[in-house]
Amino acid sequence: MVNRGRWAQHPELLLARSRNGVIRVADLESEEMSSSTIYARCLPGGPWQRPLPGIVLLHNTEPKPDELITAALLYSGAKSMLTGVAACRLHGLRPAALPTGGDLHMLIPHDRKVRSTGFVTTERTLRYPEPRMIGEVPAAPLIRATTDAVRRLRETGPVEEILIEAVQSGHCSPSALLRELDRGTQRGTAIPRRLLSSWIDIRSMAESRAHALSLRLPTPPSHWNCKVFDQHGKYLGRPDAWWDDIGLAWEIDSFDFHFRRADYSRTLNRNARYTASGILLVQTLPSRLRDDPIGVVGELIAAHEVASARPRPAVHVADADAA
Helix, strand or coil, X not given: CCCCCHHHHCCHHHHHHCEXXXXXXXXHHHCCCCHHHHHHHCCCCCCCEEEECCEEECCCCCCCHHHHHHHHHHHHCCCCEEEHHHHHHXXXXXXXXXXXXXXXXXXXXXXXXXXXXXXXXXXXXXXXXXXXXXXXXXXXXXXXXXXXXXXXXXXXXXHHHHHHHHHHCCCCCHHHHHHHHHHCCCCCCHHHHHHHHHHHXXXXXXXXXXXXXXXXXXXXXXXXXXXXXXXXXXXXXXXXXXXXCCXXXXXXXXXXXXXXXXXXXXXXXXXXXXXHCCCEEEECCHHHHHHCHHHHHHHHHHHHHHHHXXXXXXXXXXXXXXC
C-alpha cells in the first residue's frame, strides 16, 4: 500500500497549516506530499489551483480578493507588505475613487529578490516603512500606499481621484504626500507632484476642480479666495469664487471635504453673515464637482441670473485674487 502521508487521512491538517486556505508548496511537501501529487491536484479539473509559483489554493473555484492577497504575501516572503491601490482599499478609501484591476503591488526589503509575476508586482525598497496590520494583512501606511499607487498611473484623472480621496480621508495632507514623493523614486511622480503642489497653494483640492468647471460658465467668477466685508468693514467670509459685480458667492465645503465636523458650525455662521448682508450663496458638495458637473453649472447659471436681477449688496472685497 502506498504511503500517501498524513494529509490523506487528515485533510484538515492542510487547512490548519494554510493561511486563509492558501499554502506554500514547500509546506505541502513537509506534510509528506510528493511534488507529483501536488502538480496533479492543481491541473485543470483538479481540486486545487496554483495562483502563483510555489503557492497553492486549496480549492478550484474563483479566488476571493483576500485569498489573492494572502497568496501574494506568501509568494513575496517574510517582511513583505501590500501597497498601492489594494492597500488604499484596505485603508478604507472608497472603491469608486480607485482604479479597477486585480494587480497587487508588494514591497519587499531591498536585500531580497523576488520577481514580479502574474498579478503580483514586487518592488525592492531601501525605504521600508513600518507596516500597518489591517486584519491579518501587513499594509504600507496610507501615505506610502497612495504615492505608490499614483506613481504607476499615467493619466491625470485617476491620479487626481486617488489623491483627493486620500486627503479627504483625513489621514493625509497634500504636503505630507508631496514629501513622500520627494523621498522616493522620481519615476512616475510628475503628475501627482504638479497636482499636490497646486493644492498646497489653494484651500482645497475641490477648488482645483471648481476652477476647471468655471470655464464652462458664460460668466466666470471675477475673483477667487477674496475676503468680503460689509459696508461697515465687518468681515463676512472668503468665498472660493466671487462675482463682484452682482454679489454672488460660491463655496465648495461640506462634510465630504472637511476633516473635522467642528468646521460645520463655522460654515453655518459664515452663511448667516452672507444672508444678512444680501449676498447670494451657491454651496456645492465637492463630490458633485466630479459626479454632476452639468448640474453644478446649471445651478450657477441660474444663481447668476437671480443675483443680476436684484440690487447689488453693499459689500466690498479685499486681498482679491482676480480671475
